[in-house]
Amino acid sequence: MRLTTCYRCYSYSNTKFITELENNYIPHTSFQKTLLGFGSALVALVDPHRADMISCMGEVTGGQAIKYMRQKMLGTSEGAEILRDMPRINSTTVCFKTLSQMPQNSLGRVYANFMVENKITADSRLPVHFINDPEMAYVIQRYREVHDLVHATLFMKTNMLGEVTVKWVEGIQTKLPMCIGGGIWGAARLKTKHRQLYLKEYLPWAIKIGNEAKFMQGIYFEKRWDQDINDFHKEMNITKLREV
Amino acid sequence: MAFRRALTRIRNFKTTQGLCKRSLSAQAEAKENEKKRTHFGFETINEEEKTKKVHEVFETVADKYDLMNDVMSMGIHRMWKDIFMQRLAPTPGTKLLDMAGGTGDITFRYINYLRNLGHRDTHKSSHVTVSDINQAMLDVGKVRAERQGYTGDPSVSIDWLCADAETLPLPDDSYNAYTIAFGIRNCTHVDKVLEEAYRVLQPGGRFMCLEFSQLPNTQLQWIYDQYSFQVIPVLGQLVAGQWKPYQYLVESIRQFPDQETFKTMIENAGFRQVTSHKIPEGGECARPILSFVSYPYPRSRSDSHLQTTPQRAQSDPIHRG
Numbered sequence: 001m002r003l004t005t006c007y008r009c010y011s012y013s014n015t016k017f018i019t020e021l022e023n024n025y026i027p028h029t030s031f032q033k034t035l036l037g038f039g040s041a042l043v044a045l046v047d048p049h050r051a052d053m054i055s056c057m058g059e060v061t062g063g064q065a066i067k068y069m070r071q072k073m074l075g076t077s078e079g080a081e082i083l084r085d086m087p088r089i090n091s092t093t094v095c096f097k098t099l100s101q102m103p104q105n106s107l108g109r110v111y112a113n114f115m116v117e118n119k120i121t122a123d124s125r126l127p128v129h130f131i132n133d134p135e136m137a138y139v140i141q142r143y144r145e146v147h148d149l150v151h152a153t154l155f156m157k158t159n160m161l162g163e164v165t166v167k168w169v170e171g172i173q174t175k176l177p178m179c180i181g182g183g184i185w186g187a188a189r190l191k192t193k194h195r196q197l198y199l200k201e202y203l204p205w206a207i208k209i210g211n212e213a214k215f216m217q218g219i220y221f222e223k224r225w226d227q228d229i230n231d232f233h234k235e236m237n238i239t240k241l242r243e244v
Numbered sequence: 245m246a247f248r249r250a251l252t253r254i255r256n257f258k259t260t261q262g263l264c265k266r267s268l269s270a271q272a273e274a275k276e277n278e279k280k281r282t283h284f285g286f287e288t289i290n291e292e293e294k295t296k297k298v299h300e301v302f303e304t305v306a307d308k309y310d311l312m313n314d315v316m317s318m319g320i321h322r323m324w325k326d327i328f329m330q331r332l333a334p335t336p337g338t339k340l341l342d343m344a345g346g347t348g349d350i351t352f353r354y355i356n357y358l359r360n361l362g363h364r365d366t367h368k369s370s371h372v373t374v375s376d377i378n379q380a381m382l383d384v385g386k387v388r389a390e391r392q393g394y395t396g397d398p399s400v401s402i403d404w405l406c407a408d409a410e411t412l413p414l415p416d417d418s419y420n421a422y423t424i425a426f427g428i429r430n431c432t433h434v435d436k437v438l439e440e441a442y443r444v445l446q447p448g449g450r451f452m453c454l455e456f457s458q459l460p461n462t463q464l465q466w467i468y469d470q471y472s473f474q475v476i477p478v479l480g481q482l483v484a485g486q487w488k489p490y491q492y493l494v495e496s497i498r499q500f501p502d503q504e505t506f507k508t509m510i511e512n513a514g515f516r517q518v519t520s521h522k523i524p525e526g527g528e529c530a531r532p533i534l535s536f537v538s539y540p541y542p543r544s545r546s547d548s549h550l551q552t553t554p555q556r557a558q559s560d561p562i563h564r565g
Contacts, residue, residue: 026487032478039482052485129487 014086017141018134024127025137036060036130045185052126058178059130059140065175066136069143072215079218086138087222089145090122099225107153107232108225114152122148142217143174149221153232154209155240160186161194165202172210174217205241213238282432285495294432295408299378301430301489302346306380308484309347310388315483316476316490321349325425327523328454329353334421336361336399337368341419341444343409343437344427345374346381348388354423355400369398373419375405375412376427382406410436417446425454429500438513451515455506456497457522472497 028036040056047053073079087093099112115122125144131137150170156162164186171179183206190198214236224232233240280291289297305312313321329350334340334357342351351374358370376382382404389395389402407413409424410433422441431437441451459465472494480490501509503520510518 026481028478029474031474035475035478036481039478043482050485053482056481 017086017088017138021128021132021134021137024129025132026129027132028130033060033130041181048186048189051124054178054182055126055144056130057181058143058176059128061177062140065177066131066139069174069176069217070135070139073139073218076215076218078220079215082142082218082220083135083138087220088141089149089222090125094122094222096122102225105228105230106225107221107227107229110229111149111152111221111225115148118151118158120148120158139217143170143176146217146219146221150216153216153229153236154238159194160190161198161202164190164198165206168203168206169210169213169216172207173213173215201241209238283496283499285492285499291432295377297492298430298432301492302376302378303380304486305480305484305489306347306378306384308486309381309384310349312480312484312490313349315479324454324523325349325353328423328425328452329357331521332357332421332423332450332452334358334370336370338370338421339419340370340372340421340423341414342372342374343422343424343441344376344430345423345425346376346378346385346427348374348385348394350423350425351385351402352389352392352394355394355397355402358400359397370400371403372400373403373405373414375407375409377406377408379406409440412440412444414444416443419444420446420449421452422449423452423454426456428453428455429496434501434506435509435513438510438515442514451510453510455500457503 036056037060040053040060043050044053044057070083073083096112096115099108100116102109102112122145125141125147128137128141131140147166147170151158151162151166154166154169156166164183167179167183167186170176171183187195187198187203216236219236232238281288282291282294283289284294284297302309317324332354334354336358338354338358340351340354342354345351351372354372374382374385376385386404394400395402405413409427409431422445424437424441428434428437438451445451459468476494477487477491481487484490500506507518507520
């Protein structure tokens with residue numbers, strides 16, 4: 001795989017991510033990118049459980065949005081540090097056992113509890129296949145790995161209502177077409193009761209948070225496990241909708 | 245002095261000889277190593293790696309294999325396989341080895357063909373051994389066979405055998421029909437597959453191969469290439485979540501020998517009356533697929549009269565008119 005930026009420029013980066021990217025990158029033409037864009041959107045609509053299609057759509061349609069996210073991250077020292085370190089979030093880099101023993105109101109504990117209650121694992125995030133610039137590929141990889149933290153800190157469950165709400169917040173903040181599409185089309189699959197809740201409470205709240213909260217992709221969560229969740233909310237300008 | 249010079253000359257000669265020998269053996273080793281490389285799609289890899297990589301491809305694609313065949317060929321592969329079975333035209337009592345038979349498409353058509361002959365009450369029972377190097381593909385075939393009601397049929401028994409087509413754990417002359425559909429191009433040593441097919445087939449038996457071929461029209465070939473390389477891997481990613489196995493599969497079609505070369509390879513294995521057919525017949529507008537039909541030439545035996553009379557289609561017991 002030919003990287004679009006030379007290794008010299010990445011003397012400060014995590015070359016492990018770059019090596020992984022080289023193994024997973026699939027060379028493709030612009031025609032194939034277009035086919036993938038439409039095809040993955042269609043398949044994701046028909047079968048929302050195809051997480052690989054949602055990932056694929058994010059990569060092939062997210063070019064401009066990923067550049068925007070990178071710029072936003074470079075705009076703060078914390079975001080720039082993330083791009084320099086390229087930290088990963090999975091069961092080998094984050095000790096969930098330690099997090100589950102932290103104080104109840106700590107960000108780490110909230111995250112660990114969220115993963116257990118929703119029966120999900122941090123190892124389910126797919127690698128990047130269709131972006132060959134390592135920094136851009138990292139930005140989208142980071143978006144995927146931080147998604148559960150966004151859910152946890154907003155106290156949104158992983159049901160369709162929670163997912164659609166988080167997609168709205170992420171869509172407004174990141175401008176990723178996949179998030180915007182997910183927010184709109186996902187809502188169409190809501191059942192009556194949840195649709196009512198969505199229209200009356202969740203959607204207005206999501207729009208407010210999306211616009212008012214600080215850029216969540218620029219937060220170095222791994223350095224804030226012991227931060228009190230209420231402090232975190234105050235700092236981020238987040239108001240809770242309801243307790244999960 | 246002269247003796248010393250002669251001795252030196254002898255020593256130098258021996259050293260030179262030794263150097264030459266070492267150099268030659270190094271060259272031979274290098275050539276040996278070079279020979280042991282083969283193609284995997286458009287990649288070049290070591291031969292011993294190919295079997296493993298092909299195994300990984302089919303392990304990955306097994307559960308979506310049939311769906312992908314339908315998507316890639318828009319269902320047309322079903323017609324190709326129907327025609328293939330019509331050409332085999334088995335009769336009751338046939339013992340078929342369906343090599344690279346994996347998910348069972350050819351086997352099920354074989355059983356349906358026999359059932360449709362209306363000989364269900366015949367005393368002659370038929371048999372099929374479905375063989376594949378990949379257990380995952382066989383497992384899919386077994387589930388399909390169960391679901392579609394092919395198991396437990398008293399007129400046709402089915403065996404499932406995980407084996408390498410290059411070294412079959414089967415006795416000589418144990419089958420009278422051998423089919424391999426879209427499988428032979430994945431084998432590392434096609435010549436060994438043909439030799440094994442010859443060995444396990446009885447004299448008068450038939451070797452039938454269904455495989456992709458080149459288009460005679462270069463413009464059509466270009467269109468087909470664009471479809472293969474631009475669209476099929478994308479379909480693999482969308483339908484099965486796999487790009488690279490499908491990239492390999494389209495590349496491997498281009499690496500397979502052309503019709504005439506393959507025909508010669510079949511004849512070199514001992515088969516005679518080798519013919520190739522394009523499916524559809526005279527197809528210029530569609531993608532021609534070859535089916536090779538060939539007969540193992542009877543080997544030297546006590547019943548030598550078979551050697552003098554070439555087998556004809558009409559007189560072959562497994563053929564119908």
